Amino acid sequence: xxxxxxxxxxxxxxxxxxxxxxxxxxxxxxxxxxxxxxxxxxxxxxxxxxxxxxxxxxxxxxxxxxxxxxxxxxxxxxxxxxxxxxxxxxxxxxxxxxxxxxxxxx
Amino acid sequence: xxxxxxxxxxxxxxxxxxxxxxxxxxxxxxxxxxxxxxxxxxxxxxxxxxxxxxxxxxxxxxxxxxxxxxxxxxxxxxxxxxxxxxxxxxxxxxxxxxxxxxxxxxxxxxxxxxxxx
Numbered sequence: 001x002x003x004x005x006x007x008x009x010x011x012x013x014x015x016x017x018x019x020x021x022x023x024x025x026x027x028x029x030x031x032x033x034x035x036x037x038x039x040x041x042x043x044x045x046x047x048x049x050x051x052x053x054x055x056x057x058x059x060x061x062x063x064x065x066x067x068x069x070x071x072x073x074x075x076x077x078x079x080x081x082x083x084x085x086x087x088x089x090x091x092x093x094x095x096x097x098x099x100x101x102x103x104x105x106x
Numbered sequence: 107x108x109x110x111x112x113x114x115x116x117x118x119x120x121x122x123x124x125x126x127x128x129x130x131x132x133x134x135x136x137x138x139x140x141x142x143x144x145x146x147x148x149x150x151x152x153x154x155x156x157x158x159x160x161x162x163x164x165x166x167x168x169x170x171x172x173x174x175x176x177x178x179x180x181x182x183x184x185x186x187x188x189x190x191x192x193x194x195x196x197x198x199x200x201x202x203x204x205x206x207x208x209x210x211x212x213x214x215x216x217x218x219x220x221x222x223x
């Protein structure tokens with residue numbers, strides 16, 4: 001099974017900050033990686049697919065990069081609506097999620 | 107508008123059974139592969155099971171294989187998850203999710219399953 005490891009687990013930031021979350025796969029997954037945002041009590045929402053493609057309707061301040069085993073999600077200027085938990089997901093071989101990164105207000 | 111609505115959750119004793127349903131609207135269910143994903147209270151997301159658009163191909167996570175059964179009825183726009191031999195560690199919110207390009211583009215709101223005596 002492919003394991004996904006995110007870092008950090010928690011991130012404290014302020015509105016306007018540039019935020020980067022890292023996701024590492026236990027084996028190469030090409031570009032078959034998605035990023036999801038989840039707010040308390042709500043279902044996850046896809047932000048990025050195929051490592052760097054922005055899902056329709058997602059603000060351009062979100063971007064993704066990487067391939068193989070190392071990936072990043074960047075929020076260029078953190079907005080109040082962005083405080084949430086973020087998950088990476090590999091879909092190269094079945095599906096596995098990272099453990100999540102909670103972005104909280106500093 | 108694409109909608110997925112889960113139902114069937116509730117409180118069940120260890121060793122018991124539950125059947126979850128997910129009704130789809132706003133798109134043709136028969137054209138899409140589907141999954142179940144769960145989230146234990148305060149924890150992360152865990153993929154549970156996959157079914158192809160025609161129901162011919164099915165996969166399970168190791169933690170549920172042999173106890174859970176995924177199925178679908180495209181004529182009723184519905185996806186199901188039969189859960190048997192339930193354990194405390196199966197307590198979670200269960201989401202159905204639509205597959206698009208192999209990632210999950212739409213999710214339901216979830217249904218809570220609590221396994222406790």
